[in-house]
Structures are given as structure tokens and as C-alpha cells.
Amino acid sequence: MxxxxxxxxxxxxxxxxxxxxxxxxxxxxxxxxxxxxxxxxxxxxxxxxxxxxxxxxxxxxxxxxxxxxxxxxxxxxxxxxxxxxxxxxxxxxxxxxxxxxxxxxxxxxxxxxxxxxxxxxxxxxxxxxxxxxxxxxxxxxxxxxxxxxxxxxxxxxxxxxxxxxxxxxxxxxxxxxxxxxxxxxxxxxxxxxxxxxxxxxxxxxxxxxxxxxxxxxxxxxxxxxxxxxxxxxxxxxxxxxxxxxxxxxxxxxxxxxxxxxxxxxxxxxxxxxxxxxxxxxxxxxxxxxxxxxxxxxxxGMHLMDVAQEGRSALRGSYVSEGEDAVTVYEMQGDLRFSGAETVVRAIAEADHTTTRVALDLTRVYRLHDVGRRMLLECVRRLELDGRGVLVIDPEHTLPPAGSSDGLHVVDSLEEVVARGTDPGRTSP
CATH class of the missing domain: 3.40.710.10 (DD-peptidase/beta-lactamase superfamily)
Known part of the structure; x- marks a missing residue:
């Protein structure tokens, strides 16, 4: 990507x-x-x-x-x-x-x-x-x-x-x-x-x-x-x-x-x-x-628009086990431009060995607008590359309120693995 x-x-x-x-x-x-x-x-x-x-x-x-x-x-x-x-x-x-x-x-x-x-x-x-x-x-x-x-x-x-x-x-x-x-x-x-x-x-x-x-x-x-x-x-x-x-x-x-x-x-x-x-x-x-x-x-670069302190936005990435493996990117903390850029860059530079990618937002406690837009664009580009994308988002923080982005959202990694090649439910 x-x-x-x-x-x-x-x-x-x-x-x-x-x-x-x-x-x-x-x-x-x-x-x-x-x-x-x-x-x-x-x-x-x-x-x-x-x-x-x-x-x-x-x-x-x-x-x-x-x-x-x-x-x-x-x-x-x-x-x-x-x-x-x-x-x-x-x-x-x-x-x-x-x-x-x-x-x-x-x-x-x-x-x-x-x-x-x-x-x-x-x-x-x-x-x-x-x-x-x-x-x-x-x-x-x-x-x-x-x-x-x-x-x-x-x-x-x-x-x-x-x-x-x-x-x-x-x-x-x-x-x-x-x-x-x-x-x-x-x-x-x-x-x-x-x-x-x-x-x-x-x-x-x-x-x-x-x-x-x-x-x-x-x-x-x-x-x-x-x-x-x-x-x-x-x-x-x-x-x-x-x-x-x-x-x-x-x-x-x-x-x-x-x-x-x-x-x-x-x-x-x-x-x-x-x-x-x-x-x-x-x-x-x-x-x-x-x-x-x-x-x-x-x-969100204004110096007075202060973000809460947090660790690195990209907690880690791994490939799940099983026949229908998925590459998972775990995010955390307060996701602004610099954090979202780290995630996007890791995905863009990765040599994916799986046909599915999951973005895990379980540990993200705040998603700034620029972070949301960058992740949504990342999803779009991964799908253009022919990969199925799922979002692990139990709190539904990624889709803007009232939006129907066609995202495939699940509540846990277990759902991702259990669904196999089924991409998951679409966000309302």
C-alpha cells in the first residue's frame, strides 16, 4: 500500500x-x-x-x-x-x-x-x-x-x-x-x-x-x-x-x-x-x-491543543494463527497525526503475507479527527490492493457518528478468526 x-x-x-x-x-x-x-x-x-x-x-x-x-x-x-x-x-x-x-x-x-x-x-x-x-x-x-x-x-x-x-x-x-x-x-x-x-x-x-x-x-x-x-x-x-x-x-x-x-x-x-x-x-x-x-x-498541530500523554500509538503487529490467518495492527492511546502516521507507515511498508488485515482499536481511548481520516484512507487503500480489512472496534470509535462507511467491524480478535474469510458485519 x-x-x-x-x-x-x-x-x-x-x-x-x-x-x-x-x-x-x-x-x-x-x-x-x-x-x-x-x-x-x-x-x-x-x-x-x-x-x-x-x-x-x-x-x-x-x-x-x-x-x-x-x-x-x-x-x-x-x-x-x-x-x-x-x-x-x-x-x-x-x-x-x-x-x-x-x-x-x-x-x-x-x-x-x-x-x-x-x-x-x-x-x-x-x-x-x-x-x-x-x-x-x-x-x-x-x-x-x-x-x-x-x-x-x-x-x-x-x-x-x-x-x-x-x-x-x-x-x-x-x-x-x-x-x-x-x-x-x-x-x-x-x-x-x-x-x-x-x-x-x-x-x-x-x-x-x-x-x-x-x-x-x-x-x-x-x-x-x-x-x-x-x-x-x-x-x-x-x-x-x-x-x-x-x-x-x-x-x-x-x-x-x-x-x-x-x-x-x-x-x-x-x-x-x-x-x-x-x-x-x-x-x-x-x-x-x-x-x-x-x-x-x-x-491538530496547535501547541495549545494539548493531547493527553500516552505511549507509542502502534502497540505492535502480528499474524494470527490458523488457516485463515490475519495480520493484526494493535493501536493504543490518543491517536493524533503523529501516532496515526506511525501506524500508516508501518502498514504501507509491510510485506503482507496474509489476504486479510485487522486494525485493532480496542486500546485507543481517543481518536482525533485527523487520525480517523488517515485510518479510513488506509482502509480504502488496502482494499484497493485486494486485501480484506476488518476493524476491531468494540466502542465504534472509528466511524464518524451517523456515518455509513461500509467498514467491516467486529468486537474482538476471536470474531475475526471465527469468521474466516467472511469479512464481518458492516458498521451501521
Missing amino acids: RSPIPDYLLEVLDSCGADAGAVADYIPELAAANPERFGICVATVDGAVYAAGDADVEFTIQSMSKPFTYALALADRGVAGMDERVGVEPSGEAFNEISLDPETGRPRNAMINAGALLTHSLVDGEDAAARSQRVLAGFSRFAGRDLVVDESAFSSEFASAHRNLGMAHLLKASGVLECDPVEVVEGYTRQCSITVSCRDLAMMAATLANAGTHPLTQERLLSRPVVRQVMSVMMTCGMYDAAGDWMTDVGIPAKSGVSGGVIGALPGQVGVAVFSPRLDTHGSSVRGVRVFERLSGDM
Whole structure:
């Protein structure tokens, strides 16, 4: 069986693809971007990756670099050390506003440009070149592959970096920046010019969602206190002067970039990246924001929509004994997107040796709407593959109320075995 998740992502792209906004034109290289590009990638904390559209098209990371540089600086300086230099309060202002504390000169947070410039300067390195190399090497480890700087984009952006240069000189004058202002702006611009794809960004975000451990390499790249600090600042400050709307409508720690990317990291579940170059008035991808709103609603991803804690959704799978054997998948707990994805993936990847499959929901105490829809689609696809599907569901949690889905429902495994090739009763 083929997983339904890539098809769902394609449908999301199709539904969120209306034209609106405009590409960033204050940086010549970005002004030449193809506005029709549109891609998405979702990476789970255990390493599964789902992509659709232009997910492998490369573009410059821009401000989506800020959480990861902040993470490196936190690892080098410690949370308390960084708090002395860069604040954590939402500025309520655009990304390029000169937003400094009037008493201390500290930038309000690390997600606005003033804070990002100072944060770059606080990454360990004996000189500007060493700092830039540490940032590039760190980003490469987050992505799981060697990344490079787009030198054309760097030259284009640095040639028009007058406002950032002004901020850096102001930081120097305020006494909070110790390095040469021009070198810092050059290093920060080089940081923003690292090229990535949605696939890279989703894996980087999934590393944050996985408490700092890379989902594929299993290398611990960040400590839990660092990840908690980064995710907290992303949640409150990552979307600039639209942070309040984002928090209420989407509820996922996120960061946007003027190249058209948006990343989100949902703790313990997934990293998501969307790319579409047309921007709104806040400097965020119009279609990217729409996609996140759709995913949050469909998948129950809002951070404040808290699920009850539970163990792994897939308790186990086995083949029953007897002549009319059946492959049984036992589920448990609170079944939301991440749990349902684990079950669907196990079924999709299995080499079934039986003609019948049973989904055992006996131990499922709550079935979220997205989990229900994913399991129903799984049933449909298994049947298209020629397999008989039964649902062990004594509480009838899978069929929506009043629905007649034609599901073959039984109350126990014993009924499955006793019925042999008879698929069982159809749900009312």
C-alpha cells in the first residue's frame, strides 16, 4: 500500500495555491526568484520524510537561519550568558526595525535583525571567517548534508545591506557589540545566503522538534535547555509583528524568511517547511502561511491543543494463527497525526503475507479527527490492493457518528478468526 500522506500534501498545495503577494525586491537576487515555486516537506522526529511540489528546489535560507544561529550561540555562551546580551521579548515591530532596549542597548530578541546581528557575533570563532565557518558547519549538521553559500546572493545582498550596517554601528555605539560592525554584517549576510531546500529545512526543524537529536543520524546536536529556549523565542518572536495572529491561528513555533520559506517545529512530532516566494506585508510567504494554517487545523498541530500523554500509538503487529490467518495492527492511546502516521507507515511498508488485515482499536481511548481520516484512507487503500480489512472496534470509535462507511467491524480478535474469510458485519 502507498502512504496517503504525500497525496494529502499535494492536495494542500493545490488548495493553498492562489496568487497573492510579491517577491522581495529590495535584494536584487531575490527579485529574480520564480514566484510560481511552491513546495512542502514534513519530517517526523523518527526520520520519516514526506514531500510534495518543489520540495527539492534550493533557495537562500535568509531569516530562517536565525533560530539555528541562536542555538549555536546559546550552546557556546549558555542561556544565562545570552540573556545578558540579547532579550527574549517580542518587539511587535517589523524584522528590520531598530529595536533596542533604551536602558541597556540590548536587542529585543534574536529573531529581529538587530538581535540576529548581535547573535551572529556571539558564535564562537577566533575571527569573522571562523565564525562563518562554524555557522555553515552547524547548519550542515542540522540538515544532515553539506550546505554551501550562494556567493551571487551574498554579493547582491551585502551590496544593499545599508540598514543592517547602520544597526551594527548602533549596536557598537551602544556598547553591546564587541566585534567590527562591517565584519558582523558580512558574516550575517553570508549566513543568510546559505542555500537549502524544503527537505533540508524540514530536517533542521525536526531536529529542534526532536529535542536537539537529529532524526536520521541520531547525533545529539543541541541540549534540551537550548532547544527549549530556541523554540520559546520562535513561538513568541519568530513571525515578527504577526506573532500574535500566528500564535492564535497556527500555534506552531515558526520562522519565516524573505526568500519565501516558512519553517515550523512541533515539539515531539514533526518539522515542517514550505517554500513559495510571494510575500505578505509582514515579509512572510503568503502561501506558506496558508499551508501552516491548513496543517494546523487538519492535523491538530496547535501547541495549545494539548493531547493527553500516552505511549507509542502502534502497540505492535502480528499474524494470527490458523488457516485463515490475519495480520493484526494493535493501536493504543490518543491517536493524533503523529501516532496515526506511525501506524500508516508501518502498514504501507509491510510485506503482507496474509489476504486479510485487522486494525485493532480496542486500546485507543481517543481518536482525533485527523487520525480517523488517515485510518479510513488506509482502509480504502488496502482494499484497493485486494486485501480484506476488518476493524476491531468494540466502542465504534472509528466511524464518524451517523456515518455509513461500509467498514467491516467486529468486537474482538476471536470474531475475526471465527469468521474466516467472511469479512464481518458492516458498521451501521
